[in-house]
Amino acid sequence: MKGLTLNCLGRKEEAYEHVRRGLRNDLKSHVCWHVYGLLQRSDKKYDEAIKCYRNALKWDKNNIQILRDLSLLQIQMRDLEGYRDTRYQLLMLRPTQRASWIGYAMSFHLLVDYKNALSILDTFLDQQQRLNNFDYEHSEVLLYQNMVIQESGDLKQALKHLETFSCQIVDKLTYKENIGNLHLRLADWKKAEEIYEELIDRNPENILYYKKLIEAKRLTSESDIIDFYGKYAEKFPRSMPPKRLPLNYATGEQFRVLVDQYMRKALTKGVPPLFVDLRSLYKDGQKVQIIEELVLGYVQSLEKGNKYSETESSNGPKEPASAILWTYYFLAQHYDYLNQTEKALAYIETAIEHTPTLIELFVTKGRIYKHAGDPVEAYLCLDEAQAMDTADRYINSKCAKYMLRANLLKEAEETCAKFTREGVSAMENLNEMQCMWFQTECALAYQRLGKYGESLKKCHEIDRHFAEIIEDQFDFHTYCLRKMTLRSYMGLLRLEDVLRGHPFYFKAAKCAIEVYIHLFDSPLKDENAEQKLNT
Helix, strand or coil, rough: HHHHHHHHHHHHHHHHHHHHHHHHCCCCCCCHHHHHHHHHCCCCHHHHHHHHHHHHHHHHHCCHHHHHHHHHHHCCCHHHHHHHHHHHHHHHHHCCCHHHHHHHHHHHHHHHHHCHHHHHHHHHHHHHCCCCCCHHHHHHHHHHHHHHHHHCCCCCHHHHHHHHHHCCCCCCCHHHHHHHHHHHHHHHCCCCCCHHHHHHHCCCHHHHHHHHHHHHHHCCCCCCCHHHHHHHHHCCCCHHHHHHHHHCCCCCCHHHHHHHHHHHHHHEEEEECCCCCCCCHCCCCCHHHHHHHHHHHHHHHHHHHHCCCCCCCCCCCCCCCCHHHHHHHHHHHHHHHHHHHHHHHHHHHHHHCCCCCCCCHHHHHHHHHHCCCCHHHHHHHHHHHHHHHCCCCCHHHHHHHHHCCCCCCHHHHHHHHEEEEEECCCHHHHCCCCCCHHHHHHHHHHHEEEHEEEEHHHHHHHHHHHHHHHHHHHHHHHHHHHHHHHHHHHHHHHHHHHHHHHHHHHHHHHHHHHHHHHHHHHCCCHHHHHHHHHH
């Protein structure tokens, strides 16, 4: 016990010495082995900790606490068969606890043994006594059970299960989405159609619902799909998806009419991300040409008479003065995307002359220079934007990123310091906050400057962040079983299994590999040895 206390005080060597002395005095003590395992676990030596727990169980095989600690390590290390066996022992010792049943069922689910997982869940639910009809935890168990049935491939049974327990499931949105999806997969088109129509009425901004409803209606021709969206555009005049999604299907003159209406409304309203919204259409060269023709036409007409088209009645209402500004802004982004840098810069300069106080213009100007391969000029534009609104955290972060691209590390740190904790250096605080975009850019900047040690240091900091994220699973292994957030817990476990496929990790790993290869091919010279030779 003294060793355990010393470990908590950070005196690890003394802690290990005391625990080993305890073991030497009694090798058959389950307490000593358990404490030794806790010390190993605190040092993240999980395999060694598992061995210690197993030794402890030799002398006290029914110790609940040791079995729980062992099961946590087994799921953390993805020793799924060992986890299943440990959860079985816990179930035998504590058959009245919900977590014992759920943990055992989940162990089979993780092993892709759906039959046993469902059998255990059925037995558990048969024994449950619900106090009211709005039991959220019971509802989550039912939805988890349905998830297992769906993954087993028995779609008819999954649908029947949802319909049977519909009154007991309180998450009605998930219930509806699952019902609709199952009807679709079972080719029950009529019922799927009804469900997705209800879901669209509930949330007309959800793009997936429209796509699923098209699938349920079995619409294949472009004209039918465009008519379908047209009806919903009339029904929900303030909803964006029914206006934007037809542009993916329309072609030729029909596309011209639809995109014309869409862009005019956005430019009049002043929607900065209009280009980002339409960018996915740029895969089609014909659509790019139509968009360009329309927007160039807007510029000419707006410059002459504040109207989008010269054919419009001169007595009609005029467009706001900002319409021409957003049109210039759109064209700058358009030409930047097409790698026509000179035209892009010309339009963004015209926009800045029109309204020199709009921050978005300077950000876009910086982005154009970045795409043209001039990081210094890009940083200067962002610095100007940042000076216009020092309280904008997004612009601050963008400016720091562009500074790092221009290899200005000190300036980037000073820029970020405006939003970090006082009394702590910005670098330390950003590392503590796991600000990986900053550390990745720092690593790449150090690599470009030939400061390989600093570059590797940043790469290893990012690696540590991912190790910490994996480590943080520990808190959820018991919490999720207790609170019954089982579907989210399964999602977490599956995410953690592929965590190191994240772009941040990939970037940092690539940078570290390049640095190590460079150092292997061109080792750094020992300056002291070189000085001796020279003297």
